[in-house]
Amino acid sequence: MHKxxxxxxxxxxxxxxxxxxxxxxxxxxxxxxxxxxYETYGTLNSGKSNAILVCHALSGDAHxxxxxxxxxxxxxxxxxxGPGKALDTKLYFIICSNVIGGCKGSTGPSSINGATGIPHAxxxxxxxxxxxxxxxxxxxxxxxxxKLLCVIGGSMGGMQALQWxxxxxxxxxxxxxxxxxxxxSPQQIAFNEVIRxxxxxxPAWREGYYYExxxxxxxxxxxxxxxxxxxxxxxxxxxxxxxxxKNDNLSFQFIDDFEVEGYLRYxxxxxxxxxxxxxxxxxxxAMDYFDLSGDNFLPTVKKTxxxxxxxxxxxxxxxxxxxxxxxxxxxxxxxxxTTYFDLISTWGHDAFLIEIEDETRLIKNFLANNSLA
Amino acid sequence: xxxxxxIIARIITEGAHxxxxxxxxxxxxxxxxxxxxALVQGIELNDEQMHICVERGLTVLxxxxxxxxxxxxxxxxxxxxxxxxxQEIKAADFVIAESLRVGKRVIVGFPNFAHIKARLTLxxxxxxxxxxxxxxxxxETPNIRFLTIRDFTDYCLKKNIHIEQACxxxxxxxxxxxxxxxxxxxVFVITKGGAQSA
Numbered sequence: 001m002h003k004x005x006x007x008x009x010x011x012x013x014x015x016x017x018x019x020x021x022x023x024x025x026x027x028x029x030x031x032x033x034x035x036x037x038y039e040t041y042g043t044l045n046s047g048k049s050n051a052i053l054v055c056h057a058l059s060g061d062a063h064x065x066x067x068x069x070x071x072x073x074x075x076x077x078x079x080x081x082g083p084g085k086a087l088d089t090k091l092y093f094i095i096c097s098n099v100i101g102g103c104k105g106s107t108g109p110s111s112i113n114g115a116t117g118i119p120h121a122x123x124x125x126x127x128x129x130x131x132x133x134x135x136x137x138x139x140x141x142x143x144x145x146x147k148l149l150c151v152i153g154g155s156m157g158g159m160q161a162l163q164w165x166x167x168x169x170x171x172x173x174x175x176x177x178x179x180x181x182x183x184x185s186p187q188q189i190a191f192n193e194v195i196r197x198x199x200x201x202x203p204a205w206r207e208g209y210y211y212e213x214x215x216x217x218x219x220x221x222x223x224x225x226x227x228x229x230x231x232x233x234x235x236x237x238x239x240x241x242x243x244x245x246k247n248d249n250l251s252f253q254f255i256d257d258f259e260v261e262g263y264l265r266y267x268x269x270x271x272x273x274x275x276x277x278x279x280x281x282x283x284x285x286a287m288d289y290f291d292l293s294g295d296n297f298l299p300t301v302k303k304t305x306x307x308x309x310x311x312x313x314x315x316x317x318x319x320x321x322x323x324x325x326x327x328x329x330x331x332x333x334x335x336x337x338t339t340y341f342d343l344i345s346t347w348g349h350d351a352f353l354i355e356i357e358d359e360t361r362l363i364k365n366f367l368a369n370n371s372l373a
Numbered sequence: 374x375x376x377x378x379x380i381i382a383r384i385i386t387e388g389a390h391x392x393x394x395x396x397x398x399x400x401x402x403x404x405x406x407x408x409x410x411a412l413v414q415g416i417e418l419n420d421e422q423m424h425i426c427v428e429r430g431l432t433v434l435x436x437x438x439x440x441x442x443x444x445x446x447x448x449x450x451x452x453x454x455x456x457x458x459x460q461e462i463k464a465a466d467f468v469i470a471e472s473l474r475v476g477k478r479v480i481v482g483f484p485n486f487a488h489i490k491a492r493l494t495l496x497x498x499x500x501x502x503x504x505x506x507x508x509x510x511x512x513e514t515p516n517i518r519f520l521t522i523r524d525f526t527d528y529c530l531k532k533n534i535h536i537e538q539a540c541x542x543x544x545x546x547x548x549x550x551x552x553x554x555x556x557x558x559x560v561f562v563i564t565k566g567g568a569q570s571a
Contacts, residue, residue: 328436330444332445332449333444337412337414338414338434339427339431339433339434340433344420362424365427365430366427
C-alpha cells in the first residue's frame with residue numbers, strides 16, 4: 001500500500017429516473033432508469049460544506065483514488081487525492097462518479113436495456129456533457145449537498161467543471177477546469193473523428209452490435225494509439241522513447257522495432273480489455289458537441305461569485321494554453337475573480353495526471369483559501 | 374511596509390473591488406485584502422511570483438499587462454492599480470485608456486525621473502541616474518521609458534484625464550513642495566475627465 005493512500009475503496013451505485021421518471025437528454029430523447037457508479041473518499045462534514053466533485057476524462061472512471069480489494073494499481077488520480085495531497089481527504093469529502101455513456105458501472109451503451117434484455121449498443125441515445133452533469137447533480141442531491149465546495153477535472157473533466165459552473169452556479173463555490181476548452185477546435189474534432197472512424201471501420205464493430213461477439217479489438221486499439229500520441233508531447237516522447245529499439249537491431253520486418261511502437265501497441269491492446277468501443281464513440285461525440293463559448297456560458301448571469309482556478313500546461317498541444325486563456329477571457333466578461341496559471345511542463349496533455357507538483361501546490365493553496373469555515 | 378503601498382492602502386476605500394496590473398508577489402494586494410477588505414484580482418506574468426500570490430490566497434491571472442484589461446466590461450473595478458509598471462510596459466497610453474474604461478478610478482505610481490539627484494547625475498556626472506527609485510544600471514534595467522511628474526500631468530491635461538489626487542514621495546516620507554524636483558516617486562489617482570470627475 002502506498003503512503004498517504006485512502007486505502008481500500010469500493011465502487012458504489014446510485015440509481016435514479018426509475019419509472020415513471022426519466023432523465024431528459026439534450027438530444028430530446030430520455031433515459032431511464034439511470035445508474036451512476038461512484039466512489040467517495042474522506043468524510044462529509046455536518047454542514048455538508050466540504051464536498052468536492054472530481055470529474056474524470058475520456059477513459060476515466062469512478063475509481064479516482066485508493067485501491068480496489070486485491071488490486072495493485074491505484075485509482076487514476078491517486079497522486080492528487082488522499083491525506084495531505086492536493087485534494088486532502090483529511091479536509092474534504094471527495095466524490096467521483098463515472099459519466100453516463102461510460103462503461104465502468106454507469107448506464108451506457110454496453111449496459112443492459114431493461115426492455116430487451118440485451119445491451120443498448122448503438123440504440124443508446126447520444127449524450128452530452130450537460131447530460132453527464134445533470135446526472136451528477138442527481139447524485140449530489142442524493143447526498144443532500146446543496147453547495148459543492150469545488151468541481152474539478154482535467155480535459156473532459158474540465159468541461160464538466162465548466163458545465164457545472166454554467167448550469168448550476170448556485171450550487172458550487174469554486175471550479176477548477178484543467179487542461180480543457182470551452183469548445184473543441186476543428187483539430188480536436190478531427191482527431192476524434194479519426195478515432196471514431198478507426199473503430200467503426202473494423203468489421204468486428206458490426207454496426208455497433210458486437211456485444212455477443214466481443215469487442216472490435218483492432219479498431220479500438222488503434223483508436224487508443226492515436227489518442228496516446230495526442231496525450232504526449234514531442235519532448236516527452238523523446239525523453240521516454242527517443243529512437244530506442246526494443247531489440248538491439250532493426251528486424252527489417254513490419255514488427256514493433258522501436259520502443260515507441262511497442263508502447264503504443266501495449267497501451268492500445270490493453271485498452272481493449274478495459275474499455276467499451278461504443279462508449280469511446282459516445283464520449284468523444286459528447287466532447288465534440290460541447291460548446292460553452294460566448295453567450296452559452298452562464299447565459300442569465302452578468303456577474304458570477306464562483307471562484308475559478310484555470311490551469312493549462314505549456315506542452316499540451318491537444319488542449320493548448322490559448323484555449324484555457326479563452327476561458328479566462330470569458331470569465332473576465334462575467335467579472336469572475338479568477339486565478340489562471342500556465343504551468344511549465346514537458347508531458348503534453350498527460351501533464352495534469354503526471355506532473356502534479358506545481359498542480360498540487362496551486363490547488364492546495366486555492367482550496368485552503370476558498371473553503372467555507 | 375513600502376511607502377507607496379502605504380499611500381495606496383490609504384487611498385483604497387473599504388470593500389473596494391481592486392485590480393492590480395503587474396501585481397508581482399501580491400504584497401500590495403495582500404495588504405488591501407487584509408486592511409481594506411478589498412476584493413482583489415492581480416495580473417502577473419512571472420511563475421514564481423504567481424505561486425507566492427496563490428500562497429497568499431490571492432486571485433491572480435497569469436498574463437501580460439497590455440492584454441490584461443481588454444475583456445473586462447466597462448467600470449468592472451473600483452480601482453485599477455498601475456504601480457511601478459508605467460516605465461516597463463510598451464503600450465502605456467493604451468493601458469491607461471483601458472484602465473480608465475475598466476476602472477472607476479486608476480492609481481498610477483511611478484519613479485520620477487526629474488528628481489534633483491537624477492538631474493544632477495545626468496548634468497554633472499553625465500551618467501544615467503541610479504537612485505532609490507531607479508536602482509538599475511542601464512544594462513540590466515527593466516525600464517524602457519523614463520517619465521517625470523511634469524510629463525504625467527501634461528499627459529493628463531492633453532488627454533482630458535482628471536487628476537483626483539496626487540501624492541509625492543521622498544525616501545521615507547511624503548514631499549509637499551516642488552514635487553517634480555524633490556519627489557522620488559509619485560502616486561496619482563486619475564479618473565476620466567468631464568462629467569465623471571466630480
